[in-house]
Amino acid sequence: MPPRQNRPTINQVAAAAGVTKSSVSRAFTRPEMLSEETVRKIFAAAEELGYVPNHTARALSTGRHGNIALIVPDVANPFFPPLIRAAQAEADRSDYCVFLGNSDENPKQEDKLIGRFGGQVEGFVLVSSRLSDAQIIEHAGRAPLVLINRDVPGIPRVLIDSATGVAQAVAHLAELGHRKLVYVGGPHGSWSNKQRRSAVRRAARKLGLEVVVISNEFPAFEFGRKVTPSVLATGATAAIAFDDLTAQGMLAELAEQGVAVPDDFSVVGCDDVLGAATFPALTTVSNRSVEAGRAALNLLMDMLQNQAIRDVRYVLDTSLVIRKTTGPAESALQ
Amino acid sequence: MPPRQNRPTINQVAAAAGVTKSSVSRAFTRPEMLSEETVRKIFAAAEELGYVPNHTARALSTGRHGNIALIVPDVANPFFPPLIRAAQAEADRSDYCVFLGNSDENPKQEDKLIGRFGGQVEGFVLVSSRLSDAQIIEHAGRAPLVLINRDVPGIPRVLIDSATGVAQAVAHLAELGHRKLVYVGGPHGSWSNKQRRSAVRRAARKLGLEVVVISNEFPAFEFGRKVTPSVLATGATAAIAFDDLTAQGMLAELAEQGVAVPDDFSVVGCDDVLGAATFPALTTVSNRSVEAGRAALNLLMDMLQNQAIRDVRYVLDTSLVIRKTTGPAESALQ
DNA sequence: CTGTTAGCGCATTCAC
């Protein structure tokens, strides 16, 4: 038999304490079933030997692994780390360990990870899943599963609704006197992009603003720079970008071209992943990814306890964070 | 017995295929021991039932969990995600799953996580560990363990040596004609900060430059902004910051004060976590965290296979990435 | 309160 860690087992503790396995087991799971005396003896022996219950054996016996899996498209995308951190902290509070999976935005990889994790977790959190609805439903049938930023009816999900914040952004710009703005889009297949784009359109229509939509296949910063000339060419006086990185790219290009922000042109980002770390500090839409992570974990923990699989749709509203990149239209170009 | 997932077991497959458990087990681990015929039958039955080997049971039996643990101080610190991503990808190549732990920069928490993971992983990677040398050595005695950015003799470790890149930065500034520069420090207890600070001093002495060191207890961006007036007051014409965020803060404040970069003042960051996403694009020191993650994992995998615990000290040199925030001193202030 | 017994699902001897 291959190498094995040499940790003391329940039997050795039992022998050392002069009791049986059962009592040792109980001492670690239901101490109230034992006399204080025995518990003390057992803990002393355990301490002495450096005994720690074997998680794997316990899992095999009980079917509870005390683990959950968290799968994201890309750990390195600044949107996710705070969410991961929050989820991890929340899991920790319930003594759960978390497997982290990185799908690389790839459905195949995501599916593979789910399979690999499957045997050793009690449930899943899929963030911005790239899987098809059918696949998600299938997996949800096998194990408790909650979604973040993916809206599949019947599957518990928490959604960050950037529409509210985006609408506020449009209103904010309207109030500042802007009459024409452009929405600088994000990744083609993205649920968030669709949501934000239509939110801009809807709000603009309501307020009588003109809006030009520019689409994008490339990611973030570079795209922000490249698209800026076209944005200016539309004659608009403000832009709302799909995300902060795109906005940051625009800021860089505008500075390069000597266009003052917000005096000559206003820019709004989305997701607030940069904090105030741009210059000028970026007006943006809050993202609430921390709450999303926390909420998803609470949902999951809930499902694990009362194994009722409720159809929850937990929506987190966003709001506008006004900083320094938006200003009155009077002074703007045109 | 509490809830249990209802996956088919090896026995059901055996029954369906008309063989015994043993054969099914072999079909999944050492198919070459069986006739092609039986293997085919077994796989067919397994497929039919949707059988997947139970990872936990297998781990209990073999002592190999196919998992490793990765512990970082803070997932949300932009330095770590690329490292995590690389490590995770590398683990995946060897069919390992990775537990992610977030220590919150807290030794207690780190210790607790190691304990919790202990029973279900074959090894650990500790990134920028906050544990004492003694604790690290103790844990390394129990299970294969490799360190990143922590230099404990006897424990396999991979170190990112920012000293080389920092020295290049000083040389670069000297070449541009700068005679006096300031090092804007980072967190007090940080190994990296000490390393960088002394690298700046050493290189400056060698090249006959004057250097002022400003220390910092606060993190990053805000500190960069606040410290800028003092930096300018020194009469230096260039600054090297502990990290990119600090540099970015300085950039923002310099812009605010109308000091042109790099015409009036030069700035160098460290870690290259921002890519070219500042304006002007930041000259900085590469970080190689991706390679560090990959290397650590390869080391660990190596230790798991040939269980020889070698004393490896793997050092990754860094180098200067010249972008747009450094320029000749002639035109600078003073 | 505590000991006895029987698995959890699988890998691995050892026979045949």
Next chain:
DNA sequence: GTGAATGCGCTAACAG
């Protein structure tokens, strides 16, 4: 090549 038996370390009835 394949089957039967044993045990990984622990929990959970069932007794007493």
